[in-house]
Amino acid sequence: MKYDYKAVEAKWQKVWEDEKTFHVEIDHKKPKFYALVEFPYPSGAGLHVGHPRSYTALDVVSRKRRQNGYNVLYPMGWDAFGLPTENFAMKNHIHPAIVTKKNVDHFREQLKALGFSFDWDREINTTDPEYYKWTQWIFLQLYKHGLAYKKEMNVNWCTGCKCVLANEEVVNGVCERCGSEVVHKVKSQWMLKITAYADKLIDGLDGLDYIERVATQQKNWIGRSHGAEVNFGTTAGDTLTVYTTRCDTLFGATYMVVSPEHAMVKEWLEKGLLKNADAVTAYQAEAARKSDFERSELNKEKTGVKLEGVMGINPVNDKQIPIFISDYVLSTYGTGAIMAVPAHDTRDWEFAKKFGLPIIEVVKGNTESNLDEAAFTDVATGTLVNSGFLDGLSVTDAKKKMIEWLEANGKGCDKVNYKLRDWVFSRQRYWGEPIPMVKCEKCGWQPLPESSLPLTLPDITDFEPGPDGESPLARHTDWVKTTCPCCGGPATRETDTMPQWAGSSWYFLRYMDPHCKDALASKEALEYWSPVDWYNGGMEHTTLHLLYSRFWHKFLYDIGVVPTAEPYQKRTAHGMILGLNPHSFVNLPADEQEKLLKEYGSQKAAEKALEEKYGEMARHPIVKMSKSLGNVINPDEVVDQYGADTMRLYEMFMGDFEQAAPWQTSAIAGCNRFLDRVWALSDKLVEGEGYRPAIETLMHQTIKKVGADIEGLKMNTAIAQLMTLVNALYDNGGATKAELETVVQLLNPFAPHMTEELWEKLGHSHNEQLAYYPWPQYEEAKCVESTVEIAVQVNGKVKARLKVAADIDAAAAIAAAKADPAVAAALEGKQVVKEIYVKGRLVNLAVK
Known part of the structure; x- marks a missing residue:
């Protein structure tokens, strides 16, 4: 009988929903397993085939773990605040709440159609006031513990979204959301002091089961380094403090560079000490138009302006050295000032060569140095030369002796530094969590009483930001005007809202007890389910969401709210699913290729023309799926044509889970044929009890390999092993009932609908659904x-x-x-x- 996937999938999805098959409660009789995937932003476009790759992988693991006897929590929800919805609402004059509900309903329908074993009773939504009440509560705790503060600062300003972005949201100088240019502005912002947790965020990685590239990205982003702060005098009588990891090279410091925004530059301008003030202010204005990424790009041409009128004084030899401003020095890193040692730093060498500055070698390596080339730079080993009391010492010993000298002479000290900056937490928009703070002229900033939470968004119809980028909430005075919770006098609400990262920084905790009224989750639920046992997400979130959520969780642990110091015990990451690039020559229809060849004379010339029109991306035949490129594959269409099980199987079979993989529609049919072959085995049952001798070893080998490969996220090789087994069964005339039952059990996590139907067809009662049926066991001796x-x-x-x-x-x-x-x-x-x-x-x- 031909397999009717539409009927079978509809049947089992209804059974799972009606019977709440995957609903879970606390059960101390079973070991718990909390599997988590990053909850999606419900865009109007719906899911594309890239989304289910992560969900399917953890669903496979979750289904197997249930059959292994675990009490499995596998939840789903919606990260639903954010600018895209607000922008859509502005463009189409629809309230963001209406847009969000419609998008969520569509996403939920798509996910259910794929047969994921989510506990839908635990569904959460970050825009639900009963949810963001606790987001606001966490903010208040951060404020009360000195970790949330207001500050005038230089911020990244998206010219498209008209709001402030965190450094992590600026990619290649543009907004990661809308692609618009990002410039610098000075604005008053709420900040979260994530830097107070820098050491805990690095040290906490020890003992966790994070794949190496995830842990490495976390450490690199925090950027902990050990060095020294050194105080340089100036001819203006001021002190310029620099941070350096190479204090051993101080005798080779021949000039200094400060950021264009450095407070000392402003002071010297105001005092009239700079003879070239016009050139300095012009350069400051030019630097303000660049993002931090553009300014710190190593390969860009070095630019700068010498400060005429003020010189620096090297503390180790009292020599006067010039001071420059240059945009490659950032005010947000270190002290905003550096000492330049061009003999041993490539960037400093390039700058010195351009401006004709002295280059003094102070570390002699194993090869001859050439001061006209950069080949000798970045010497980390060797012997100190031209360095007074350090001559003849190794780099390690010279660092130690220099720090002792600096401290003894009051000119510096040992210092640990971080690249991590405090988190810019304000957003000038409507569709986000209101920040529960009010400003009173008498009392200053005051937190709302916890009993008044949630502070809900007012129901407005105009979502456009103000001319200076202020939040649309600022225009709604009825909502803005309030009373001070401290003195009872007039006060105004904060009109900025929280970033989208706020709701996703603790959502995994709410899943543990989503209907709790008295806390973000009950103590019992937190103690039972914590920590998340296995979290899978994209690599693009390892320096954003992952860092932020670990920070919030560590803070909640420190104040006694959660029972574990880390939120996630295991973190894996999946590769993206890529699509065909419609602007690449090789992917164009034959008639268009022929037309371009006639027009440009050769494929090489045609490809160059495409690159000029569409940018460097035109070189790549396979690229990231995006709506703008029109290369997005809708999973609904795949499910309609082949069924959800085929879709799931193909997503797991298409390649190494951690690597990017191109979507190939032609390959889906192969997975579909495999499922048809398994289905047909039920009509080819042969006589016999248990496993036949000819097939027994392969059966045990397959049980062992599929189980191990699922736990190792090697889904493609697990499926390949199942294909080998099925081929062997056909070579042996079919399968016994026991053999087919084992095949069905092993295939169930990948193709749950068809296998549940086959299981029932093999005579198992409704009370013996595969979802909780014990996973098959192998004998090691029989694997040989x-x-x-x-x-x-x-x-x-x-x-x-x-x-x-x-x-x-x-x-x-x-x-x-x-x-x-x-x-x-x-x-x-x-x-x-x-x-x-x-x-x-x-x-x-x-x-x-």
């Missing part, structure tokens, strides 16, 4: 082949292939080889001079 095939070579040429016992000894293997008729014929009349047996592989006989 009882016989192996060996090749028999005579003078290196294969003469026969023999089946022998797997544990056969060399003498018996050689005797069996010589007894084979073909081998005997090859040996006739010849003398055997050498006999070799390679266990389990071959017999080689040398004759003359």
Whole structure:
């Protein structure tokens, strides 16, 4: 009977929903397993085939763990605040809440159609006031503990979204959301002091099961380094403090560079000390138009302006050295000032060469130095030279002695520094969590009482930001005007809202107890489910969401709200699913290719024309899926044509889970044929009990491999092993009931609808659904082949292939080889001079 996937999938999805098959409660009799995937932003476009890759992988793991006897929590919800919805609302004059509900309903329908084993009773939505009440509560705790503060600062300003962005939201100088240019502005912002947790965020990674590239990105983003703060004097009588990891090279510091925004530059301008003030202010204005990424790009041309009128003073030799402003020095890193040692730093060397500055070698390496080339730079080992009291010391010893000297002379100290900056938390928009703070002229900033939460958004219809980028909430005075919770006098509400990252920084905790009224989750639920056992997400979130959520969780742990210091015990990451680039020459329809060839004369010239039109991306045939490129594949269409199980199977079979993989519609049919072959086995049952001898070893090997591969996220090789087993069953005339049952059990996490139907067809009652049926067991001894095939070579040429016992000894293997008729014929009349047996592989006989 042909497999009717539409009927079967609809049947089992209804069973799971009606019977709440995957609903879970606290059960101390079972070991718990909390599997988590990053909850999606419900855009109007709906899911594309990239989204289910993560969800399917953790669903496979969750289904297997249930059958292993675990109490599995596998939840889903919606990260639903954000600018895209607000922008859509502005463009189409629809309230963001209406847009969000419609998008969420669509996403939920799509996810249910794919048969994921989510506990839908735990569904959460960050825009629900009963949810963001606790987001606001966490903010208030941060404020009360000195970790939330207001500050005038230079911020990243998106010219498209008209709001402030965190450094992490600026990618290649543009907004990661809308792609618009990002410039710098000075604005008053709420900040979260994530830097107070820098050490805990690095040290906490020890003992966690994070894949190496995730842990490395976390450490690199925090950027902890050990060095020294050094105080340089100036001819203006001020002190410029620099941070350096190479205080051993101080004798080689021949100039200084400060950021264009440095407070000392402003002070010197105001005092009229700078003779070239016009050039300085012009350069400051130019730097303000660049993002931090553009300014710190290593390969860009070095620019700067010398400060005429003020010189720096090197503390180790009292020599006067010039001071420059340059945009490659950032006010937000270190002290905003650096000492430049051009003999041992590539960037400093390039700057010194451009501006004709001295280059003094102070570390002698193992090779000859050449001051006209950069080949000698970045010397981390060697011996100090031209360095006074440091001469002859190693770099390590010189660092130690220099720090001792600086501290003894009051000119510096040992210092640990971080690249991590405090989190810019304000957003000038409507569709976000209101910040529960009010400003009173008498009392200053005051937190709302916790009893008044949630502070809900007013129902407005105009969502456009103000001319200076202020939040649309600022225009709604009825909402803005309030009373001070401290003195009862007039006050105004904060009109900025929280970033989208706020709701996603603790959502995994709410899943543990989503309907709790008295806390973000009950103590019992937190103690039972914490921590998340396995979290999978995209690599693009390892320096954003992952860092922020670990910070919030560590803070909640420190104040006694949660029972574990870390939120996630295991973190894996999936590769993106890529699509065909419609602007690449090789992907164009044949008639368009022919037209371009006629127009430009060659494929190379045509490709260059495409690159000029569409940018560097045109070079790549396979790119990230995006709506703008029109290369997004809708999973609904795949499910309609092939079924959800085929879709799930293909997403797991398409390649290494951690690597990016191109979507190939033509390959889906192969997965569909495999499922049809498994279904057809139910009509080819053969007589016999248990596993037949001819198939027994492969059965046990497959049980072992599929189980191990699922736990290792090697889904593609697990499926390949199942395909090998099914082929072997067909080669042996079909399957016994026991053999097919095992195949169905092993395939169930990948293709749950079809396998539940086959399980029922094999005679199992409704109370024996595969969802909780025990996972099949293997015997290690039966995973070893009882016989192996060996090749028999005579003078290196294969003469026969023999089946022998797997544990056969060399003498018996050689005797069996010589007894084979073909081998005997090859040996006739010849003398055997050498006999070799390679266990389990071959017999080689040398004759003359």
